[in-house]
Amino acid sequence: MSGDAQISRLKPGRRTDIRRENERAILDAAEKVFAEAGFGGATMQLIADMAGLPKANLHYYFATKEDLYRRVVQQIFEIWLDAASSFDNAPGPVEGIGAYIDAKMDISRTHPHGSKVWASEVMHGAPVIQDYLETTLRDWTNGRIAVIQRWIDEGKMQPINPRHLLYMLWATTQHYADFGHQIQTLNDGKPLTDTQWREAKTSVRDMVLRGIGAI
């Protein structure tokens, strides 16, 4: 049975596996190169080298540089949307916003490249993901604003402007990814340790939750 399961997972796969593995290798390499060099500064050759494939092979899987870039941006966006679930079904701001901060701080640590690519994209006027901003992000934002407003109405936090609270959450959590290099430099050139990351999360959570009068 376990044999069958294995076969049925691999069988329709050998070919599919090759494709999936190569796409994965390319996407990972691309995320890093786009983050470190920007879209304009990134070269297909560099991505290919980092992925361990000849450049022509990249164009077999991704028609153009833009296609590849688009996929990288979509990836981080989906990861963030998933993290947003921490927000829902929370009884109040302490649990909801606290969990959201935790989740976003974790992502900043585990996906710093994706965060930078997103930041870069938005800074350049979001040429590729403008539609996402106008649809998915806008809807998501309005939904959370409603939730926060409800918490305010229920007296669970101070009457602050929910929109600017969200901006502060995004800014502060993503800062640890986007400006990670600056933070590392100010930390004697060494990456934050586990303890320092915990300290960062606690500091951010405490300041924010106290700032909105939830604790």
Add this chain to the structure above:
Amino acid sequence: MSGDAQISRLKPGRRTDIRRENERAILDAAEKVFAEAGFGGATMQLIADMAGLPKANLHYYFATKEDLYRRVVQQIFEIWLDAASSFDNAPGPVEGIGAYIDAKMDISRTHPHGSKVWASEVMHGAPVIQDYLETTLRDWTNGRIAVIQRWIDEGKMQPINPRHLLYMLWATTQHYADFGHQIQTLNDGKPLTDTQWREAKTSVRDMVLRGIGAI
């Protein structure tokens, strides 16, 4: 007399003026193009067009693209350092940090391009301004941490980690420049009005000052 003054201001100038005006035009254009396209995506031709000069003329004033870029980055750094004076000679966090937030929010509004160029530079590992981070910025940071710590010791605010407070200040204020496009999209595609900027400043200041227990 006024004639003399005018002459004495223009006299040693005709030639100098040309140089200064052209350098200014080039730097302004470069700041915008670097911010919108990134270092790699920016082209000397585009900067030249925006400055209204032939490309060859750019290379007369700035030897290389890197030279030009370096100057742009230094500019915003100095502007921020100036704003830091709001911090000093303040009796406590309400005045000091409040004024610092105000100043940085104003800069985000008036110099969004410079802020983006800086963000881009840091995100790409600060290849050009690493030494600034390790000297000027580190010293400045340590100085303010000491000030904040003193306020904490004097019981003027909660005992939070000063370093992470600074990160939050930088992140939050610069977010309004770096992610201005996203904010504008979420504001029905329209730039923030004067009123909305005031609202943003107040929101940020209130949340931060309450978050550190200063009010």
Add this chain to the structure above:
DNA sequence: CTTCACCTTGACCATACGGTCAGGAAACGA
């Protein structure tokens, strides 16, 4: 007027880049 330093610029060059393609290898189904 002459001189000289500074400014301007069209034309040019070498390079590097994104993308193409043809031909071959490898995997799969029958």
Add this chain to the structure above:
DNA sequence: TCGTTTCCTGACCGTATGGTCAAGGTGAAG
């Protein structure tokens, strides 16, 4: 085994870019 689909890749191409240069213009000093 054979045919077909998928995958692989070295060689190549057109273009755009950063940078150069030589020749000419321009303002000011003597």
